[in-house]
Amino acid sequence: MTDRTTLPTADQLRTQAEEAARACGVELAAHAGDQERRSPVTGTVVSALAWACADDVAAAVERAHEAYLSFRGVPAPARGALVKRWGDLLTEHKADLGRLVSIEAGKVTSEAEGEVQEMIDICEFAVGLSRQLYGRTMTSERPGHRLMETWHPLGVVGVISAFNFPVAVWSWNTAIALVCGDPVVWKPSEQTPLSALAAAALLDRALEEQGFDRSLSQVVLGDREVGAALIDHPRVALVSATGSTRMGREVGPRVAQRFGRVLLELGGNNAAVVAPSADLDLTTRGIVFAAAGTAGQRCTTMRRVIAHTDIVDDVVDRVAGAYRTLTIGNPLTEGTLVGPLVGRPAFEAYEQAIADAVAAGGEVVAGGTRVDGFGDAFYVEPTVIRMPEQTEVVERETFAPILYVMSYDTLDEAIALNNAVPQGLSSSIFTQDQAEAEIFMSAVGSDCGIVNVNIGTSGAEIGGAFGGEKETGGGRESGSDAWRAYMRRATNTVNYSGQLPLAQGVTFDL
Numbered sequence: 001m002t003d004r005t006t007l008p009t010a011d012q013l014r015t016q017a018e019e020a021a022r023a024c025g026v027e028l029a030a031h032a033g034d035q036e037r038r039s040p041v042t043g044t045v046v047s048a049l050a051w052a053c054a055d056d057v058a059a060a061v062e063r064a065h066e067a068y069l070s071f072r073g074v075p076a077p078a079r080g081a082l083v084k085r086w087g088d089l090l091t092e093h094k095a096d097l098g099r100l101v102s103i104e105a106g107k108v109t110s111e112a113e114g115e116v117q118e119m120i121d122i123c124e125f126a127v128g129l130s131r132q133l134y135g136r137t138m139t140s141e142r143p144g145h146r147l148m149e150t151w152h153p154l155g156v157v158g159v160i161s162a163f164n165f166p167v168a169v170w171s172w173n174t175a176i177a178l179v180c181g182d183p184v185v186w187k188p189s190e191q192t193p194l195s196a197l198a199a200a201a202l203l204d205r206a207l208e209e210q211g212f213d214r215s216l217s218q219v220v221l222g223d224r225e226v227g228a229a230l231i232d233h234p235r236v237a238l239v240s241a242t243g244s245t246r247m248g249r250e251v252g253p254r255v256a257q258r259f260g261r262v263l264l265e266l267g268g269n270n271a272a273v274v275a276p277s278a279d280l281d282l283t284t285r286g287i288v289f290a291a292a293g294t295a296g297q298r299c300t301t302m303r304r305v306i307a308h309t310d311i312v313d314d315v316v317d318r319v320a321g322a323y324r325t326l327t328i329g330n331p332l333t334e335g336t337l338v339g340p341l342v343g344r345p346a347f348e349a350y351e352q353a354i355a356d357a358v359a360a361g362g363e364v365v366a367g368g369t370r371v372d373g374f375g376d377a378f379y380v381e382p383t384v385i386r387m388p389e390q391t392e393v394v395e396r397e398t399f400a401p402i403l404y405v406m407s408y409d410t411l412d413e414a415i416a417l418n419n420a421v422p423q424g425l426s427s428s429i430f431t432q433d434q435a436e437a438e439i440f441m442s443a444v445g446s447d448c449g450i451v452n453v454n455i456g457t458s459g460a461e462i463g464g465a466f467g468g469e470k471e472t473g474g475g476r477e478s479g480s481d482a483w484r485a486y487m488r489r490a491t492n493t494v495n496y497s498g499q500l501p502l503a504q505g506v507t508f509d510l
Contacts, residue, residue, distance in 0.1 A: 006333045007374065010044035016332075017046045017103045017194055023096040024198035025205055035221075037193060040106035040340040041331060043376025047194050052220040057185070057229035063215040064156045064183040065235045071216060072153040072181045079179045080130025086175070086206040087123030090116060097167065097198055099332070104192040105166050106339040108331040111294055119171035119199070121462045122478060126175035129483055133180070141504075144497020151487040153181025154261075155237030158230040160251075162243045163342055164297045164399075166192035167199040169265070172462070172477045173240045173486075174203070174217065180486040182237075183216040187230050191342060193221050234258055238486065241265070242299075245397075245423070245471045252473075263485050264473025265466070267397045268425030270448070270457035271304035273414045273440065274315055275431035282454060283430040284318040287403070290428075290456030291319075292326055292382040295338055296401030297346070299472075300426045300450070300458035304394060305405045306414045312407040319403070320366035320384050328371055328379055340379045341400060347378040350400035356393040357385045357404065367401070395421045411436055419447045425468030426450040426457040449476070 008016070017039070018028060033050025052060075071079070090097070098113035107115070138147040157177045161169045166189055174184045188196035200219045207214050220226050231239055231254050240263040241251045248266040255262045272290070274283055290302035307315040331339030341347050347370065354368055367381030382401035387394055394404045408414040418427055427446040430453075431437055437453045439445050449468035450460060460466050465480035467473070476482045502508060 020099040025201035054229035067213040067215040089202040118168040130179040158236040160241040163189040163191040166195040263475040266473040268299040269421040269423040270426040272428040274307040277432040278430035286456040291403040323366040353398040360391040422471040424470035425472040428452040
């Protein structure tokens with residue numbers, strides 16, 4: 001279903017964006033410039049801001065480093081109090097920041113506000129973490145000695161984020177980095193600058209209220225030049241970069257060349273295995289949200305369904321039928337389920353992937369076209385394509401709502417198909433067979449960083465570490481022990497014996 005009746009005018013959309021930004025504390029005049037950004041909602045300009053340059057990045061990093069020299073000595077619970085206040089401000093301005101995310105990234109309202117809720121959740125997680133930065137005490141082989149590990153702040157963290165999660169990914173890094181004692185310099189996506197400024201303004205307010213240096217959190221708007229300057233700066237101890245695998249291939253070696261650390265969250269090509277015992281009502285709901293949500297523009301979007309031969313026809317019919325009921329239209333309107341693609345390049349990739357799939361023997365069973373009536377914006381029908389096998393186009397990540405469906409006969413075959421792509425982010429199995437679920441989660445099962453049972457591939461909670469393997473980059477953000485990426489470890493030996501025995505029985509008598 002398509003709703004074309006409620007699309008705002010360009011002036012209305014720009015006014016909404018400016019009002020939401022001001023509500024979060026952004027002084028727009030201070031950021032005015034000639035870099036125009038268009039909203040995917042209407043395809044019209046919603047902001048004109050000034051971009052930074054490489055010299056601006058260097059200055060920001062130096063300020064952050066100076067702030068770090070003091071901040072690293074602040075007790076972690078006090079740093080946690082700062083993050084707690086930030087979470088309170090995010091809660092207060094959830095609707096304002098969510099509105100900006102919808103306008104700039106094209107997310108429907110519930111997903112945009114859900115992204116802000118993720119920010120609130122990670123703040124809560126980080127506050128608890130501020131009292132749990134545990135080390136270990138180990139038994140020494142030498143009498144009268146104690147071994148222990150201690151964890152210390154790492155230094156300046158550079159964050160590069162993508163348009164599809166314009167604020168949440170930054171917050172995952174920043175909330176944990178701050179409680180670990182690290183300042184953050186953020187280069188957001190060029191497509192979502194107002195969302196970035198608004199999110200950062202709320203943290204600026206928390207920093208000021210808690211008596212901390214505002215240089216602990218800085219935003220540098222700009223293009224590839226700005227990103228490169230951040231990646232290459234020797235004082236940036238950790239670069240956390242989210243984007244394409246192509247981007248990761250550039251970032252990783254450059255940071256490694258200067259012996260910095262990287263945390264890479266790159267592409268995904270996520271599959272769901274649907275077993276014969278699956279609850280198909282539950283399966284259909286799980287597939288449709290994971291595949292069509294955010295117009296297919298999540299790294300965790302479900303792009304492949306691998307269904308058992310006995311049920312694949314039923315799965316295709318159910319999913320295709322559900323797709324035909326999805327409301328496509330203005331993401332700011334209540335009830336809309338599918339918003340726009342981010343822009344023309346995304347639409348062209350969508351068209352090309354469908355053409356390549358058909359050329360490889362695929363059959364389009366639902367969707368497959370651009371939705372007319374939205375002017376310069378790019379709204380498309382979520383698409384289901386039945387494929388005879390897993391060809392090159394299926395193994396390629398296309399950031400659009402295209403779902404390829406294939407069949408399998410044995411679980412080993414399904415696992416092999418799941419793993420036979422370069423990416424390794426998220427995966428699912430829908431089954432009522434406990435043994436199948438256990439095998440899929442085991443060492444001989446899915447090779448992804450996220451492995452789910454009876455739930456789709458997207459919608460991860462912040463309590464578990466988020467990230468993937470292979471060309472997804474290997475990084476982990478958010479929950480679990482992901483905090484260790486933002487700290488340095490020291491092994492300490494304390495000798496209280498009054499003697500000087502050496503390890504391994506070595507003697508060195510003077």
